Amino acid sequence: MDKVSPRQRHANMAAIHSSDTRPEMIVRRWLHSRGFRYRLNHRGLPGHPDIVLRKYRTCIFVNGCFWHGHEGCRYFRLPKTNVDFWRTKIERNRARDLRDHDALARLGWHTVVIWECSLRPSVRQQTLESLEQTLYHIFLKDREVKPAFRSLH
Numbered sequence: 001m002d003k004v005s006p007r008q009r010h011a012n013m014a015a016i017h018s019s020d021t022r023p024e025m026i027v028r029r030w031l032h033s034r035g036f037r038y039r040l041n042h043r044g045l046p047g048h049p050d051i052v053l054r055k056y057r058t059c060i061f062v063n064g065c066f067w068h069g070h071e072g073c074r075y076f077r078l079p080k081t082n083v084d085f086w087r088t089k090i091e092r093n094r095a096r097d098l099r100d101h102d103a104l105a106r107l108g109w110h111t112v113v114i115w116e117c118s119l120r121p122s123v124r125q126q127t128l129e130s131l132e133q134t135l136y137h138i139f140l141k142d143r144e145v146k147p148a149f150r151s152l153h
Contacts, residue, residue: 023116024050024062030128036135045109047100056138058110060131061097065116069094075117110138 028051031038042052042059049059065075069090078086101111112134118127 021062021064023064023114023119026119026124027051027060027062027114027128027131031131034132045107046103047097049104049111053135056110056135057108058112058135058138059104060112060114062114062119063097063116066090067093068097068115070115070117073115073117 028038028040031051031053036053037055038060039052039054041048041050045052045059047059047061050062051060052058053060063070065073067090070076078090097113101113104111112131114127114131118124
């Protein structure tokens, strides 16, 4: 049984936004402070990545542990009410994420997923420094110019 009224639950769920979330803002501010320039929610790419670094041909997805079903994470657990709905929704989100990442890879884009739990204050610096190293590694590895979209012909 839910501890809050249906009206309050609706208000709580309606208050959750899909863009400009706190974890996403942490990553964006950090990238900008380090001199990385990016685009947001690029509509021309599969999955509309949260952050797109064209120079590095890299898409960054900042995933919420609950909404994307972060396996093994202590912050992810299915709600005790309406279990079938939530299980189906989260499985659908996972399948969509895999499909989008695969499509991006076929187009020649690198994909980085940053989980919400890895931006907790105790591990945030390590996560962001690892992201920076990954971006520099990608840049040095992919110095040659590649077309943004490959033709299938």
